[in-house]
Each structure stands twice: as C-alpha cells, then as structure tokens.
Amino acid sequence: QVQLVESGGGLVQPGGSLRLSCIVSGSTRSINLMGWYRQAPGKQRELVAAILRGGNANYADSVKGRFTISRDNAKNTVYLQMNSLKPEDTAVYYCLIVQTTLDYWGQGTQVTVSS
Numbered sequence: 001q002v003q004l005v006e007s008g009g010g011l012v013q014p015g016g017s018l019r020l021s022c023i024v025s026g027s028t029r030s031i032n033l034m035g036w037y038r039q040a041p042g043k044q045r046e047l048v049a050a051i052l053r054g055g056n057a058n059y060a061d062s063v064k065g066r067f068t069i070s071r072d073n074a075k076n077t078v079y080l081q082m083n084s085l086k087p088e089d090t091a092v093y094y095c096l097i098v099q100t101t102l103d104y105w106g107q108g109t110q111v112t113v114s115s
Contacts, residue, residue, distance in 0.1 A: 006109040020093055024078075035047065038094065043091075
C-alpha cells in the first residue's frame with residue numbers, strides 16, 4: 001500500500017516563500033512521475049508542477065520562474081519550493097505520484113498567502 005504525507009504548508013505574507021515536501025512510503029517501486037496539484041475554493045484542481053524520474057519537469061504558466069519542483073529518488077520524496085508567493089497561490093496543495101499505471105494522492109496541505 002502506498003501512502004503520501006505532505007508537509008510544509010502554512011500562512012505566509014505576499015512575496016514570501018514556503019517549501020512543501022511529500023514523502024512516499026509503502027510500495028515505492030517504479031514511481032515514474034511525481035507532482036503537485038492545487039485547488040482553490042470554488043475552482044478546479046490544477047497542475048502546478050510535475051517531474052519525471054529522470055528530472056525533466058514542467059510547470060503551470062502561473063508559477064514559472066517562482067516555483068521549483070525537485071525529487072530525491074533515494075528518499076522517495078518530492079519537494080516544491082515556492083518563492084514570491086502571491087495571494088492567488090492560496091489553495092490546498094496535493095502531492096501526486098504515478099506508479100506504473102496507478103496514481104496516488106496525498107491528503108493535501110493548506111497554503112495561505114495573505115497580509
């Protein structure tokens with residue numbers, strides 16, 4: 001059984017930074033893709049960033065240049081460094097992994113950007 005545990009969310013002022021972490025436990029073989037989605041109140045869940053096992057990453061246009069996704073395959077962990085945060089980044093952030101043909105989600109961590 002695969003479990004994802006996110007951490008690092010919280011309240012931050014505009015312009016500030018946060019680093020999200022997602023640790024994967026259980027059956028961790030063949031994790032091809034790791035990523036982060038977010039869902040703001042009243043909006044659909046959207047892709048923030050994703051990274052393949054080899055390190056290729058892609059980002060939503062809204063976060064390019066501000067967010068950086070990385071992964072540590074040895075630790076089965078994916079990170080999201082978020083800089084220059086804006087109020088519109090406020091959302092619940094979810095970790096996702098794709099393992100062969102199955103995908104797994106974390107429980108979500110709240111990020112609030114407000115003064």
